[in-house]
Amino acid sequence: MAEQLRGTYPERLTRAGAYLASLLDDYGYPVIAPFDLFELIRKMFAEREGKALYLREDAPTAQTYASLRTNLRKSGIIASDRDYKSRLFRIIGSPDLPADEITCLADPTCHLSHLSAMQRWGLTERVSNTLILTRPDRAGGAAMLQTIMTARLGPGNDTPFPLRRISHPETVRRRKISVYETKLPGKWIKVRGEQTRLSTIGQTFLDTLQKPEYCGGMAHVLDVWKNNARTYTDAIIEAVDQAETALVKSRAGYILEERLGIRDPRIEKWKALGQRGSSRKLDPSAPFASTFSETWMISLNV
Numbered sequence: 001m002a003e004q005l006r007g008t009y010p011e012r013l014t015r016a017g018a019y020l021a022s023l024l025d026d027y028g029y030p031v032i033a034p035f036d037l038f039e040l041i042r043k044m045f046a047e048r049e050g051k052a053l054y055l056r057e058d059a060p061t062a063q064t065y066a067s068l069r070t071n072l073r074k075s076g077i078i079a080s081d082r083d084y085k086s087r088l089f090r091i092i093g094s095p096d097l098p099a100d101e102i103t104c105l106a107d108p109t110c111h112l113s114h115l116s117a118m119q120r121w122g123l124t125e126r127v128s129n130t131l132i133l134t135r136p137d138r139a140g141g142a143a144m145l146q147t148i149m150t151a152r153l154g155p156g157n158d159t160p161f162p163l164r165r166i167s168h169p170e171t172v173r174r175r176k177i178s179v180y181e182t183k184l185p186g187k188w189i190k191v192r193g194e195q196t197r198l199s200t201i202g203q204t205f206l207d208t209l210q211k212p213e214y215c216g217g218m219a220h221v222l223d224v225w226k227n228n229a230r231t232y233t234d235a236i237i238e239a240v241d242q243a244e245t246a247l248v249k250s251r252a253g254y255i256l257e258e259r260l261g262i263r264d265p266r267i268e269k270w271k272a273l274g275q276r277g278s279s280r281k282l283d284p285s286a287p288f289a290s291t292f293s294e295t296w297m298i299s300l301n302v
Contacts, residue, residue: 016053017071020044024077029195030094031081031105034161037089038065039152062160081106083172099131099175101195107166109144110135111188111197113180114214117204120191123224126216130176133168134199134207137181141165180214184244201232202239209240209251218283218302225255230262237266246273247280254282254296271295 013021023040024032032040041060048055057064069089072078081088088106090096097105100112113134118124136144145163153159168177186203190196199207205225212218229236233256240252249270256262274297281288281299289301 012071013075013077014054014068014071015051016044016055017068017075017077019051019053020068021072021075021077024072024091025093027091027094029105030091030096031084031088031102032078032091033088033106033163033166034065035149035159035163037069038159038161041065041068065161083169084166085169087166096173097195099173099177103131103133103168103172103177104195104197106172107133107135107168108148108163109141109165109185110168110179111185111199113186113188113199113204114207114211115216117199117207118215118224120196120198121201121204123204123228124216124220126220130178131172132178132180132214134180134182134185136185137183138165140183140185141181178214180211187239200235200239202235205229205232205236206239206243206248206252209248210243210245212283213285218286222255222259222302226260229256229260233262233264237264240270241266246270246275249273250280250296250298251282254293254298254300258293258295274298 020040023044027040038060041064044053045055045060069078076092078089078091080086081090083102084106103110110133112120112132114132115124115126115128116132119126119128135141142165145165149159149163168179170177186207187200188197188203189200191198208215208221208224212221215221215224236252236256240249243249250273253267253270256264256267276297278297279288279299280297281301283302286301289299291300292298293300
């Protein structure tokens with residue numbers, strides 16, 4: 001078996017290197033993180049019986065990883081990713097993917113959001129070359145990565161190459177990258193047939209009220225709600241209802257009820273969260289305006 005594997009790859013591959021290369025062929029993705037590469041090496045050790053791989057250790061170590069990584073590099077099986085450099089390995093024989101998927105493969109804590117999500121959901125005709133990603137802040141991200149590792153490795157298991165918070169480059173696959181970090185990253189779904197994670201439709205509408213400047217501006221947001229909110233009313237109300245800030249409930253309530261004429265008992269409950277005499281604004285980036293919604297106690301500054 002080992003000899004057959006070696007025949008498929010360059011001669012300078014060791015038997016273990018050839019077997020690992022075959023696992024990379026089956027991996028299915030064009031990039032791999034150090035954590036996942038080490039887990040493939042661990043898989044190889046578990047499958048070693050009868051393979052004549054000549055593995056000296058009973059279990060892989062950091063030194064094993066370094067030796068096999070070098071063997072794969074010199075044999076042209078992997079290389080540093082052109083965008084993420086040494087933070088991610090490019091598997092040379094696997095077809096590349098667009099930035100939407102590569103960023104999500106590189107960073108398991110992020111998802112597409114704001115204007116990028118609006119484009120994917122068909123809510124806007126605006127075209128932007130900037131890919132907007134949302135992910136948890138540093139503390140939330142560390143907790144999320146730990147949860148992922150525990151699910152993969154089991155409680156108490158360790159690895160010399162843990163998942164770490166990755167820094168996204170300015171461009172990935174020729175697309176500009178903008179990363180929004182927050183304590184409340186919101187809900188997302190996995191896009192069918194892709195590695196892309198995308199904010200849910202309700203979360204996408206909620207994001208337009210929380211960060212309209214990332215969504216084409218509040219004037220554009222109002223057009224998007226006018227053209228699409230009736231289609232997704234229940235998902236929008238559910239997402240807004242679960243939001244922690246009262247301000248977005250006032251913004252959503254004003255748009256749904258006063259501009260679109262949508263009535264719902266859940267919207268009615270949001271009125272109790274208004275603050276009379278407050279300086280709250282519909283558009284957070286624009287100056288306060290004297291035009292005011294008495295019902296929703298918010299300045300209509302758009």
